[in-house]
Amino acid sequence: MYYKSTRNSSVRVDSAQAIAQGISKDGGLFVPSEIPSITLDDIKALGSMDYRARAKFVFGRFLTDFTEAEIAYCVDNAYTSKAFDSDNIAELAHLFDGTYMLELWHGPTCAFKDMALQILPYLLTTSMKKLGTDKKVVILVATSGDTGKAALEGFKDVPGTSIMVFYPDDGVSAMQKKQMTTQEGANVGVCAIKGNFDDAQNGVKAIFTNAEIAAELDKNGMMFSSANSINWGRLAPQIIYYVSSYAQLVADGEIKLGDKINIVVPTGNFGNILAGYYAKHMGIPVNKLICASNANNVLTDFIKTGVYDRNRAFHATISPSMDILISSNLERLLYMLTGENDAQINEWFGKLASEGRYEVSDEVKAKLAEEFCAGFCDDAQTKATIKKIYDKYSYTCDTHTAVAVKVYEDYKAATGDETKTIIASTASPYKFSGSVLSAIGVDSDADEFTLVDKLAEVSKLPVPASLAALKDKAVRFDKVIDKTEMKEFVFSSLGIK
Ligand SMILES: *Cc1c(COP(=O)(O)O)cnc(C)c1O
Numbered sequence: 001m002y003y004k005s006t007r008n009s010s011v012r013v014d015s016a017q018a019i020a021q022g023i024s025k026d027g028g029l030f031v032p033s034e035i036p037s038i039t040l041d042d043i044k045a046l047g048s049m050d051y052r053a054r055a056k057f058v059f060g061r062f063l064t065d066f067t068e069a070e071i072a073y074c075v076d077n078a079y080t081s082k083a084f085d086s087d088n089i090a091e092l093a094h095l096f097d098g099t100y101m102l103e104l105w106h107g108p109t110c111a112f113k114d115m116a117l118q119i120l121p122y123l124l125t126t127s128m129k130k131l132g133t134d135k136k137v138v139i140l141v142a143t144s145g146d147t148g149k150a151a152l153e154g155f156k157d158v159p160g161t162s163i164m165v166f167y168p169d170d171g172v173s174a175m176q177k178k179q180m181t182t183q184e185g186a187n188v189g190v191c192a193i194k195g196n197f198d199d200a201q202n203g204v205k206a207i208f209t210n211a212e213i214a215a216e217l218d219k220n221g222m223m224f225s226s227a228n229s230i231n232w233g234r235l236a237p238q239i240i241y242y243v244s245s246y247a248q249l250v251a252d253g254e255i256k257l258g259d260k261i262n263i264v265v266p267t268g269n270f271g272n273i274l275a276g277y278y279a280k281h282m283g284i285p286v287n288k289l290i291c292a293s294n295a296n297n298v299l300t301d302f303i304k305t306g307v308y309d310r311n312r313a314f315h316a317t318i319s320p321s322m323d324i325l326i327s328s329n330l331e332r333l334l335y336m337l338t339g340e341n342d343a344q345i346n347e348w349f350g351k352l353a354s355e356g357r358y359e360v361s362d363e364v365k366a367k368l369a370e371e372f373c374a375g376f377c378d379d380a381q382t383k384a385t386i387k388k389i390y391d392k393y394s395y396t397c398d399t400h401t402a403v404a405v406k407v408y409e410d411y412k413a414a415t416g417d418e419t420k421t422i423i424a425s426t427a428s429p430y431k432f433s434g435s436v437l438s439a440i441g442v443d444s445d446a447d448e449f450t451l452v453d454k455l456a457e458v459s460k461l462p463v464p465a466s467l468a469a470l471k472d473k474a475v476r477f478d479k480v481i482d483k484t485e486m487k488e489f490v491f492s493s494l495g496i497k
Helices: 016-020 040-047 051-062 068-078 113-117 121-130 145-153 176-180 197-208 211-219 233-250 270-282 298-305 332-339 343-355 362-371 379-393 399-415 429-440 449-461 465-473 483-494
Strands: 003-005 010-011 030-032 090-098 099-103 134-142 163-169 188-194 221-226 261-264 286-293 308-309 357-359 373-374 421-425 480-482
Touching: 003 016, 003 261, 003 362, 003 449, 010 016, 010 145, 010 221, 016 030, 016 068, 016 221, 016 233, 030 373, 040 211, 040 233, 051 068, 051 197, 051 211, 051 233, 068 121, 068 480, 090 379, 090 421, 099 233, 099 298, 099 480, 113 121, 113 145, 113 233, 113 261, 113 465, 121 134, 121 145, 121 163, 134 483, 145 163, 145 188, 145 357, 163 176, 163 421, 163 483, 176 449, 176 465, 188 197, 188 483, 221 362, 233 261, 233 270, 233 421, 261 399, 270 332, 286 298, 286 399, 298 308, 298 362, 298 373, 298 421, 332 343, 332 362, 343 357, 362 379, 373 399, 379 399, 379 429, 399 429, 429 449, 449 465
Parallel strands: 099 421, 134 163, 134 221, 163 188, 188 480, 261 286, 261 421, 286 373
Antiparallel strands: 003 010, 003 030, 090 099, 308 357
């Protein structure tokens, strides 16, 4: 197994190189040369293992240049009951008949990004060692709120690394901002951008692929890498929980081995749902992958029509981690659906960059329709769904997860499909206390910590210790810059003149 670039199929690197580099020099994303398969017997065996053992199995299939001991080192250090508040790492909550909430927010920063970002630093430093380089890795992150904190927490004080996070100043929740601006660690930097997430992501991508900047870093004994889901080391860990939850449902007797399930994912950058696609094509029996968006519904339109058009108004919603108009990981999917046609990918993504729009072929449209369904909902519907789930099932979900629940309800009503379904629950409701409380009908005009206390009263969910502790932490990072000043910020933080 090796990794290719979506913009140049002749690129051939092993997984350590793909993870260390983050993105290919041609601007393409690394994809595995094949999707390894998993049999029903494998799935049965996984059912009696814990999350760590399941993770080792899946990594073993994708990171074929890693030794068993290297994989075990990464997994055993990342998925601990110290970092996660559940030794199951991911929890499957039964919501109603045949619908399961895959709670991916039991990690240290209370969002699903922890599932990958707790292990990425181990994968990355192990990769550097395997490559025999002692360069310092500089991690650049663009975040719509959750990735930034999860990456900071994963990389803080990791020897041989330094991390810089850019977030849209007006595009994150009060709690998310507090989480990032109070970050501890000697190797971390955080900076707000006047702009939206796409501006931050484009800025980071431009720095990554600029040869002059790379040469400057090289001269100083450093190299860039990415903790965004453009890095394969982010995506691979996300495949595990889909494999794991299917094996768990079989082990629990909720489904029979071989039964198909649907997977619903609240989507922004298309990383999480793409991991579901990989799990399906490894051999997990999946009927439909259902892509749920908020008012930024560029993916809904794309999956329904085959036209990707980012020329539309950007909406700041109550599910900010999905406020994205350019979904990076779609490039990986289209590379696979075109039969690895790198010329075609260059053409479409060139058009996306110059005109903001491209249309895929009829063949790709047909494949999209076979694998995916899509829908979206606005903030009012998101809130109504939070309230409905709360009233009906005494279950409190966050705003992103509620988008997925609503889109799934619409899907079920439209199709009558009774297939058992996993809904990815991507954040703790405490990260978005204000919106969740106002949805339930509780006055939410208070500071973020009062809101946490109020939410504890109505939800009866334990308050995550990491969020409660923020109250007493001092703000360390309050810089707000123009999106054109990102390179200067990076250089000055690294002490490069
Ligand atoms: C990042 C995020 C998403 C979107 O995930 P993608 O992999 O970018 O599609 C959804 N919900 C929450 C809470 C997130 O943090």
